[in-house]
Amino acid sequence: MKAAVIVFPASNCDRDAQTALTELTGTKPFMVWHAETEVPACDLIVLPGGFSYGDYLRCGAMAAQSHIMRDVKKKADAGVAVLGICNGFQVLTEAHLLPGALLRNAGLKFVSRPVDLVVAESQSAFTRLYSMGEHVRFPVAHGEGNYFADEDTLNRLEGEGRVVFRYAPGDNPNGSVRDIAGILSEKRNVLGLMPHPERAADPMLGSISGRPLFQSLLETLS
Amino acid sequence: MKARVFVTLKNGVLDPQGKAIGHALNNLGFESVGEVRQGKVIDIELVERDEAKARARLKEMCEKLLANTVIEKYEIELKP
Numbered sequence: 001m002k003a004a005v006i007v008f009p010a011s012n013c014d015r016d017a018q019t020a021l022t023e024l025t026g027t028k029p030f031m032v033w034h035a036e037t038e039v040p041a042c043d044l045i046v047l048p049g050g051f052s053y054g055d056y057l058r059c060g061a062m063a064a065q066s067h068i069m070r071d072v073k074k075k076a077d078a079g080v081a082v083l084g085i086c087n088g089f090q091v092l093t094e095a096h097l098l099p100g101a102l103l104r105n106a107g108l109k110f111v112s113r114p115v116d117l118v119v120a121e122s123q124s125a126f127t128r129l130y131s132m133g134e135h136v137r138f139p140v141a142h143g144e145g146n147y148f149a150d151e152d153t154l155n156r157l158e159g160e161g162r163v164v165f166r167y168a169p170g171d172n173p174n175g176s177v178r179d180i181a182g183i184l185s186e187k188r189n190v191l192g193l194m195p196h197p198e199r200a201a202d203p204m205l206g207s208i209s210g211r212p213l214f215q216s217l218l219e220t221l222s
Numbered sequence: 223m224k225a226r227v228f229v230t231l232k233n234g235v236l237d238p239q240g241k242a243i244g245h246a247l248n249n250l251g252f253e254s255v256g257e258v259r260q261g262k263v264i265d266i267e268l269v270e271r272d273e274a275k276a277r278a279r280l281k282e283m284c285e286k287l288l289a290n291t292v293i294e295k296y297e298i299e300l301k302p
Contacts, residue, residue, distance in 0.1 A: 058290055065286075094290065100292060103235070103293065104239060106238050107238070108238050146236070146238075148293060175236070
């Protein structure tokens with residue numbers, strides 16, 4: 001499986017993603033600068049966490065308009081797997097590759113801590129090695145992670161099994177509607193989530209419950 | 223031509239910043255303050271001279287970048 005990590009100005013989890021991908025898939029990903037116009041041929045594109053373009057205007061709004069995103073959209077439409085983590089999730093909603101939006105945390109505070117999540121959907125290329133209802137622990141680090149969508153969209157997401165991760169009851173750090181932490185696109189090849197699986201992939205970092213996500217992708221896309 | 227674009231959250235979208243501002247005003251003794259909603263003002267200079275054309279371009283700018291229409295609404299004000 002070959003992956004590409006997109007690097008925006010002020011991305012700061014690009015190298016965490018690079019390390020996790022290299023260690024868990026055995027192949028070093030391409031690192032692709034936002035000003036490039038084409039992503040090299042690959043099976044997975046990762047939009048990493050960070051504060052792309054200084055979060056100007058709205059988180060992810062500027063990055064969604066960058067040159068490279070045109071090709072990311074094209075490849076996503078063609079079925080290439082896309083994983084957006086944290087700021088990457090914000091970019092995916094701003095680029096309309098995923099529905100809804102991420103608002104300011106309900107408590108107005110930047111939250112940086114590990115959270116308990118429930119795997120709400122294991123029928124996906126990203127989560128097939130997890131079991132339904134399994135609890136995992138990934139860190140979050142964001143000020144704008146409060147997922148919002150209108151009622152129709154939410155019902156559709158739930159009805160189609162596209163809510164993949166939820167904050168465990170009582171551990172919602174940002175006020176996200178229906179405790180939603182991560183969602184899939186209609187074609188199920190795009191996943192956006194606020195918590196960081198790539199920072200839960202090495203025992204030194206306190207949790208390895210993010211590993212099966214990358215191993216699921218390796219198994220599906222190889 | 224100069225334009226001023228107002229971007230605000232749609233009704234029903236949670237605005238924690240607006241809430242915090244409202245609480246702060248109450249704490250300062252402005253007891254008559256009810257709900258507060260905050261937003262953005264963006265001033266834009268345009269070379270466009272035709273008002274209808276300017277309005278059309280600004281609408282496009284709002285839809286493409288200035289507002290996220292999933293959560294925000296916008297208003298355009300033109301100043302000759």
